[in-house]
Amino acid sequence: MHCAIFFAFKTLAIVVNLRMTDLDLKLGFFKGNLYRETKETQTHSFSLAKLLLFSRISCRGGLQMPDLHLHTHYSDGEYSPAEIVAAASQKGLALIAITDHDTIGGVPEAIAAGKSCGVKVISGIEFSVDLSNGKGNGKAKHLLGYSFEPEHPFIAQKAQWSRDQRVVRNQKIAERLRAHGMIITRDELLQFAKKELIGRPHFAQLMVAKGYVQDAAEAFDRYLGKGQPCYVDRERLPAEKAITAIREAGGYPVWAHPMHNETDTAKVAAEVADLKSMGLAGLEVYYPEHDPQQTAFLLELCLKHQLFATAGSDYHSDKMKGHLKIEMGRGWNNQPLPNHLELPFA
Template sequence: MSRIDLHLHTTHSDGSFSTREVMTFAKQAGVSALAITDHDIVDGIPEAIAAGQELSIEVVPGVEISSRFQGSELHILGYFINWRDTVLNERMARLRAGRHERNPRIVQRLNELGIDITYDEVRALAGTESVGRPHIARVLMEKKIVSSAKEAFDRYLANGRPAYVDRELPEPEEAVQWIREAGGIPVLAHPTWVRTSAEGLRTLLGQLKAQGLGGIEVHYSTHTPSQTTEYLELAKLHDLLVTGGSDFHGLTKPDIEVGIGRGGLKVPEKLLEPLRQAASAA
């Protein structure tokens, strides 16, 4: 049975490999269909579609939209979106602008901690309009200040750490609405990241389902078997579609590979058709 991967990042956001390189990795991993889901930007989709035609890989137009839930980020994936939608692109441009305002303040805080880093260095490394904390982490790695992106976040960049700076984000319900209005199916990304209790997650899913949430990311690189089972049960409880993906980023998550995650991930190909049908009916 073929595998799919509906959660991938490229250099258009915080991934370290180009769209073409990610597509090539997917072909090597035996992936039959995938979604490029860069953060708050869809610029990689045209190149992915073109490469997909050449490599015989179906490309689902996708995105990962950042939102705010109880003081922390919560991500909503969107599938089969109209990636040319003007309103969606304007909304995402505002989210990216929020990063541009925040990033220099993060760099300033790092400078105040005695770390020699400039925002020009971060932008040069990113090479894209969508610059974020993972790019700052990579500069810290290149300067040997930290040994990994995880260390950069744990020591400096994560919420509550000394260089963290907040930014304005929509509520999860708004992110769901944005995706619906662009013709897509909204899906809760990596539910294990949601900072709430098991009961809180059930409540949140019920609330978001009422606002148009269509699915939950059950299969994910770092989910344990028990978590996968738990999220499958939640999908059934709330009548949500089941999706999955590696959340491949490249250098900032070096243990995660396209299509296979940490080695044991296999998102079944059969999950794609219900998602496609839901999008057609939307």
């Protein structure tokens, strides 16, 4: 069954104040996204005409449960692409993307597995990019690419370049660890990385296994975290080059978790405007670390810049991520990710 409810209002803005108490639902509409916020007490003002003019709720014969930010052991995830797809199927997810860091190695396996169990898998990648000149000057961001041609040379070239920079960085990290009395070799790291893409989490796991630290948290707090003695930054793709590569390959570039470790909304708004001018197509709005206020703010930016909103858990494994327990298909406060998203590739 396919049904759609369209809303259209005259240009006269109607400002409505909503007062919400225990367990009240606020329904917010943006270009096909239905999101719900639960809060004890909250007052909101918004232009009803402006929001609903572009709004739509679509029903396509059932819930379209998405998770567009998943990692496998091809980068820093714990499970294989086939295992991720199987878990997605068990959780009732209908649309997923494998978004490993700087590699599409797991995409073919995931797509094949999805066909066998009724889960739609689109091609994905997560590039580490720099908003300025790619020299790692503090403006490092993550850029997701969706629904591109996996064999396109632009994607392969940019992914290989990014992996090469990781190799250079890893060699420098190993040298610094050695200076602190910790011997780490590439062969040892590959026992934890499973595939050839090695990241700092793999260093931390090996440091724990060799008894250099008690746990991964200590590895990052004392050695590997930003500002610590063994931290090494790396050269990243300029954001514009990554966006261009994704576009040239027929895909859609999306800024991942824009509010991650960020509270300055003016800064985020300016960065969204910059990225939009480079060809950005969407924002990852629904995310475990985005609270209801941040989610609403990002939806406003989507409306302002004509971007689409996506949803992703950033699932890597069943282990805790700091104070958060990340689960596939879940977002803020462990609530299900929204099941109605108007996406160009859905």
